[in-house]
Amino acid sequence: xxxxxxxxxxxxxxxxxxxxxxxxxxxxxxxxxxxxxxxxxxxxxxxxxxxxxxxxxxxxxxxxxxxxxxxxxxxxxxxxxxxxxxxxxxxxxxxxxxxxxxxxxxxxxxxxxxxxxxxxxxxxxxxxxxxxxxxxxxxxxxxxxxxxxxxxxxxxxxxxxxxxxxxxxxxxxxxxxxxxxxxxxxxxxxxxxxxxxxxxxxxxxxxxxxxxxxxxxxxxxxxxxxxxxxxxxxxxxxxxxxxxxxxxxxxxxxxxxxxxxxxxxxxxxxxxxxxxxxxx
Amino acid sequence: xxxxxxxxxxxxxxxxxxxxxxxxxxxxxxxxxxxxxxxxxxxxxxxxxxxxxxxxxxxxxxxxxxxxxxxxxxxxxxxxxxxxxxxxxxxxxxxxxxxxxxxxxxxxxxxxxxxxxxxxxxxxxxxxxxxxxxxxxxxxxxxxxxxxxxxxxxxxxxxxxxxxxxxxxxxxxxxxxxxxxxxxxxxxxxxxxxxxxxxxxxxxxxxxxxxxxxxxxxxxxxxxxxxxxxxxxxxxxxxxxxxxxxxxxxxxxxxxxxxxxxxxxxxxxxxxxxxxxxxxxxxxxxxxxxxxxxxxx
Numbered sequence: 001x002x003x004x005x006x007x008x009x010x011x012x013x014x015x016x017x018x019x020x021x022x023x024x025x026x027x028x029x030x031x032x033x034x035x036x037x038x039x040x041x042x043x044x045x046x047x048x049x050x051x052x053x054x055x056x057x058x059x060x061x062x063x064x065x066x067x068x069x070x071x072x073x074x075x076x077x078x079x080x081x082x083x084x085x086x087x088x089x090x091x092x093x094x095x096x097x098x099x100x101x102x103x104x105x106x107x108x109x110x111x112x113x114x115x116x117x118x119x120x121x122x123x124x125x126x127x128x129x130x131x132x133x134x135x136x137x138x139x140x141x142x143x144x145x146x147x148x149x150x151x152x153x154x155x156x157x158x159x160x161x162x163x164x165x166x167x168x169x170x171x172x173x174x175x176x177x178x179x180x181x182x183x184x185x186x187x188x189x190x191x192x193x194x195x196x197x198x199x200x201x202x203x204x205x206x207x208x209x210x211x212x213x214x215x216x217x218x219x220x221x222x223x224x225x226x227x228x229x230x231x232x233x234x235x236x237x238x239x240x241x242x243x244x245x246x247x248x249x250x251x252x253x254x255x256x257x258x259x260x261x262x263x264x265x266x267x268x269x270x271x272x273x274x275x276x277x278x279x280x
Numbered sequence: 281x282x283x284x285x286x287x288x289x290x291x292x293x294x295x296x297x298x299x300x301x302x303x304x305x306x307x308x309x310x311x312x313x314x315x316x317x318x319x320x321x322x323x324x325x326x327x328x329x330x331x332x333x334x335x336x337x338x339x340x341x342x343x344x345x346x347x348x349x350x351x352x353x354x355x356x357x358x359x360x361x362x363x364x365x366x367x368x369x370x371x372x373x374x375x376x377x378x379x380x381x382x383x384x385x386x387x388x389x390x391x392x393x394x395x396x397x398x399x400x401x402x403x404x405x406x407x408x409x410x411x412x413x414x415x416x417x418x419x420x421x422x423x424x425x426x427x428x429x430x431x432x433x434x435x436x437x438x439x440x441x442x443x444x445x446x447x448x449x450x451x452x453x454x455x456x457x458x459x460x461x462x463x464x465x466x467x468x469x470x471x472x473x474x475x476x477x478x479x480x481x482x483x484x485x486x487x488x489x490x491x492x493x494x495x496x497x498x499x500x501x502x503x504x505x506x507x508x509x510x511x512x513x514x515x516x517x518x519x520x521x522x523x524x525x526x527x528x529x530x531x532x533x534x535x536x537x538x539x540x541x542x543x544x545x546x547x548x549x550x551x552x553x554x555x556x557x558x559x560x561x562x563x564x565x566x567x568x569x570x571x572x573x574x575x576x577x
Contacts, residue, residue, distance in 0.1 A: 013377070014378040017378060018378060018382055021386060022389055024449075025389050025390055025453070026389065027408075028401075028404040028405060028408050028449070029392070029404070032407065045413070046413065048413050048418040090296075091296050094293040095293060095296075095297035095298075097293055098290040098291075102286045102287075102290040104287040105287060110298065112566070114297060114298070117301040117305040119558060119562040119565060120305050121509070121510035121551075122510065124308070124309050124312050124552070124554060124555045125305060125308035125309055125312065126535070126538070127308070127311075127324070127547060127551070128309075128312055128315070131324050132303075132307075132308070148304045151303065151304035152305075158297065212396075212397035214397065214398065214399040214513045214517075215512055215535070231399045234399070234400050235402075235403060238517075248403070248407075252400060259395050260395050263394070264392075264395075267387070270391065271387075271391070271457055274457050274458070275457055275458055275460075275461035
């Protein structure tokens with residue numbers, strides 16, 4: 001009897017927790033979702049409508065139409081983030097390999113040089129970075145976001161990759177050498193496959209970091225819509241159309257779909273990357 | 281032993297990364313230090329400006345604005361770190377409490393706030409906290425807690441609270457994943473043994489679970505405070521520092537000083553102070569990296 005009570009109590013408590021957590025995590029999203037299907041102009045109706053009388057998808061048509069073209073900002077974000085991701089991985093794989101597997105004099109100096117860079121707050125670099133990019137005529141271009149973001153992502157990415165490289169036994173490389181593998185083949189066929197999960201995590205986090213980056217993107221795009229990334233476009237939209245929240249909401253929902261889907265699909269790698277090194 | 285061969289390859293491998301970090305991290309930070317000792321009004325041409333030594337810092341230190349912003353940033357950090365970690369721990373514990381099927385779904389739900397870019401999260405909360413038609417104000421009225429919806433983003437203290445709420449919404453999710461990692465390391469039989477000994481849930485939490493996740497908790501504190509000290513996006517998107525400059529943090533105020541008031545010297549002084557605060561946290565951070573990188577020589 002007592003055991004049965006306990007099971008029932010567990011079930012009730014579990015459901016309660018589930019509902020509570022879902023509410024906490026999703027309430028803002030749901031509210032934005034509801035607003036996005038209200039007919040334009042009714043979002044300010046008092047008393048507050050928790051579900052519109054005549055739900056509509058018109059707002060989505062508006063934000064995808066000529067006036068806003070939210071899809072443009074998603075396209076920009078994809079270009080910027082994936083180019084930065086490739087660049088970050090190239091820089092990080094090579095530097096991580098050197099730090100974790102090669103013996104050289106400045107090994108620890110290099111490690112610190114890279115990791116300390118990761119702690120520098122964006123506000124300390126934004127001023128001179130803006131001036132530098134202006135000097136090279138890169139303002140209002142994709143490159144103004146791609147190049148700095150590559151640098152910003154290197155510390156975490158090379159840390160994650162190096163911790164995988166460091167765990168590969170040196171004997172394995174030696175064995176491959178004896179079998180007649182050249183250095184390049186050892187790296188391609190032995191080292192990289194073993195470190196693949198680390199590289200994948202690093203890549204996913206670099207991509208997400210770049211996707212969400214705001215201060216730099218906002219500063220260097222200077223309001224040019226054809227290069228604005230998602231966070232900049234949505235913020236600008238919400239400031240320019242403070243009284244048209246049905247539009248802003250629809251834009252927000254559309255712009256969030258790709259990144260939320262990506263995070264859910266790559267959840268395993270995201271979590272591994274986030275907690276790796278933190279919980280050892 | 282370092283052989284000559286390795287050194288050459290290693291340098292070839294590592295120089296591209298070092299180059300990028302030099303150009304986009306180290307050069308700008310040094311330049312910021314340089315800006316901060318020049319008199320730069322509406323210009324960034326420091327070579328043709330007057331060198332004024334510590335004058336920018338002196339002016340900043342003398343202003344009540346600085347001390348207000350400084351204390352707000354520190355207070356904000358303290359509050360959100362506590363909130364992030366306690367909500368995060370509660371979320372993490374919950375995922376272990378519910379059954380395995382619910383656990384997977386719950387984790388997917390908890391990660392969603394983390395996926396949303398900070399500045400978009402700020403604009404979402406702005407709409408949630410709207411004083412005319414926001415659901416939070418409306419709920420408070422319906423529950424009879426207040427007579428009229430509070431002016432969340434107009435009143436100084438409510439605006440501060442709103443920033444904390446919006447920030448911790450995402451911060452708690454991040455902390456939750458840290459804590460899940462930590463909790464997963466506790467051997468099940470330890471908990472079972474305590475249960476058999478008749479330890480109640482609360483006692484189990486404070487005497488067994490908490491001491492065992494303390495290392496994870498301290499790392500999470502480090503990461504969260506590093507993030508909170510340099511908070512910018514949420515402030516910029518939610519209140520823009522308002523009312524007035526009452527909710528500006530060091531970062532957001534420095535940003536305004538740069539790009540709205542065009543005072544690069546003074547802005548740089550603010551940025552440098554932010555940097556110093558983060559460095560204090562960073563010392564502990566580097567210490568951890570050292571521990572993580574105990575390679576074979």
